[in-house]
Amino acid sequence: MLKYLIDIIYPHLCAACAERKPLEESCMCMSCYHEMAPSSYHETTENKVKDRFFGRLKLEYAISYFNFSKKTALQHLIHKLKYENSPEIGRELGRDYGRLLREAQVLSDIDYIIPVPLHPRKKRIRGYNQAEMFGQGLAESLGTLCSSTYLVRTVHTKTQTRKSREDRFANVQYAFQVNQKETLKGKHLLLVDDVITTGATMEACGLHLQEIEDVRLSVAAIALAG
Ligand SMILES: [Zn+2]
Incomplete structure (x- = not known):
C-alpha cells in the first residue's frame, strides 16, 4: 500500500x-x-557477441542485453547514462538484465564482475564509471560481487571513435593492469562494459585477465553495436 x-x-x-x-x-x-527488443544471446553460447571475439578471446558466455541502433530509445538511454549524469540508469539496466539471466539460470557461477575501467581522470570528470554501474546492478540480481579494484586503467587513451579495430587495439593494449591476481586464480570472471563496438577494449582487458591461472572468462554488455 x-x-x-x-x-x-x-x-x-x-x-x-x-x-x-x-x-x-x-x-x-x-x-x-x-x-x-532485448536480445536472446543468453540462450545460446554461440551468438553475434561471441562471434565478435572469435579468435581473440576464449569465452564461456558472451552476451549483451540489446542490439544497438541509432535514433532509438536505447541510444537515448545510453547517451543519458554516459553524458547526462545518470548513473542510476546503468544500475537499473544491470538489475533488469541480471533478473532475466537469473531466471534463465545463466552466469549463476560468476565469482566476480569486473567492469572495463575508465581512467581515473575521466571517472573524476564524469563522476562514475557507467560500466561499473551496470556491473553493480548485475551483481545485485545475480547475487555476486562487482569490484573495480582488480582491473585498473593506467594509461589515458584518446578517443576511440573513427579508428579501425587494429588501431583501437594498439591504442588500448597496454592501458590496463590487473591487481590481486592470487584472489582471482581459478575464478569465473564476468567482464562488463556499456557498449561493445569493435570489442578492442574488452579484448585488451580480457587478455590481461586470461593471464591469471585457471581463470574462466565471460563478457556482458548493455548493447552490441554494428
Ligand atoms: Zn518509455
Whole structure:
C-alpha cells in the first residue's frame, strides 16, 4: 500500500521516454522495452557477441542485453547514462538484465564482475564509471560481487571513435593492469562494459585477465553495436 502512495507522490518514470510507467517492472515502460527488443544471446553460447571475439578471446558466455541502433530509445538511454549524469540508469539496466539471466539460470557461477575501467581522470570528470554501474546492478540480481579494484586503467587513451579495430587495439593494449591476481586464480570472471563496438577494449582487458591461472572468462554488455 505504502509503495502505491509513494508512486502517487513520486511517480515512476520511464528512463527512456520519461512517461509514467507501472511499478515492479523494468526501468523502462513496456513500449520502450519492446522498441529496444532485448536480445536472446543468453540462450545460446554461440551468438553475434561471441562471434565478435572469435579468435581473440576464449569465452564461456558472451552476451549483451540489446542490439544497438541509432535514433532509438536505447541510444537515448545510453547517451543519458554516459553524458547526462545518470548513473542510476546503468544500475537499473544491470538489475533488469541480471533478473532475466537469473531466471534463465545463466552466469549463476560468476565469482566476480569486473567492469572495463575508465581512467581515473575521466571517472573524476564524469563522476562514475557507467560500466561499473551496470556491473553493480548485475551483481545485485545475480547475487555476486562487482569490484573495480582488480582491473585498473593506467594509461589515458584518446578517443576511440573513427579508428579501425587494429588501431583501437594498439591504442588500448597496454592501458590496463590487473591487481590481486592470487584472489582471482581459478575464478569465473564476468567482464562488463556499456557498449561493445569493435570489442578492442574488452579484448585488451580480457587478455590481461586470461593471464591469471585457471581463470574462466565471460563478457556482458548493455548493447552490441554494428
Ligand atoms: Zn518509455
